[in-house]
Amino acid sequence: MYLLFDIGGTKTRVALSKDGKDIEEPVIANTPKDFEQGMELFSQILQKLVGNVQVQGAAGSMTGPLNKEKSGTVRSPNLPQWAGKPLKQRLENIIKAPVLLENDGALVGLGEATRGAGQGKDIVAYLTVSTGVGGARIVRQRIDESAQGFEPGHQIINVASNDICGCGTKGDLEIIVSGGGVEKKTGKQATEFSQDDPLWEELAEWLAVGLNNTIVHWSPDIVVLGGSMMTGNPRIPLESVKKHLKEKLTIYPESPELALAQLGDFSGLYGALILLQQQEQV
16 A cells, blocks of 8 residues: 655645555645644544555655755745755654655656656646646656756746745746735735636736746647646636747747646646656555
8 A cells, every 4th residue: 555645835635546556536635834733634644544554655745845865845935834844754754654755846747747648748848837836847757857856936037026936036937827926916816816807818928938938948848737727717728828928939930739737636646656656666
C-alpha cells in the first residue's frame, strides 16, 4: 500500500494506491496555515485512510521551492509558516515509511505529461494558475533537472507594477494572474467576478505574456494549463490566451499547442505515483 499526497496553498489531498497502479478517491481538506496543525491534520487523515495497516512508501508535493535535499520548502508565499520546517522528516515519522518529496507544480506536471493532456509529447511545459502560479518542465516523462526547482509564476512580467507577491517580488506573473493576486488587489475572490467581466480578458493577456517567456525559455512541444483559474467556473478563457499569445510570440513560425489539464484533483497524486515508480519504490 502506498500513500500519495499533495499539499497546496489552499487544499491538501491525500490518497492511497493499493497496487501501485491505480489511485483511490482522495481525502481533501483545507491546508492549515500553521505547520504543526498541518502535521496533526495529516495524522488524522492517515489514520482514517489506513488505520493500523503498514504503508510501504509515500510520495507527494509541497507548494513552493524545496531545499536541495528535498526535505522541505525554503519559501512558500502561500504557506509562509511551513518554510524551513523539516517536512519530510515529520511525514516519515507519521507515516513510518520513506517519503519522496517534490514541488507541487512539478508533480502535477509529471502527472499531466504521463497520464493527462501531455501524453505523447517529449517536452511538456506545465503551468498551474490557482491560488498561486507554479509549474515545471517535463522531458520524456521525467521532471527536468534543475538547480533550485522551477518557479515560472515568479517571472516578472510588469516592471511598472507596484503589486507585491507573497515572495516579495513586484509585478510577477503570480501576483497578476493568480486567484490570490486577484483577491489581494480587488478584495474579492475571483469566483465573485462573472465570466463576462473584463477582468478575465485582462488576465488572459497577462498570462499570454508569461507564456511567451516560458515558451522561449523552455521550447516545449505543448503547454498544459491547469488550476482553478483555468479549469474552474468562471475562468481565464483558453481561446483568449491563445489569441493574445499568437500576437506576442512572433519569434517562432507557430506557437506550441496549448491545452487544459485533464486530471483535475488527481494530477498531483498521479505524479506522485509516477515518481514512486520511476524511483523503483513500487
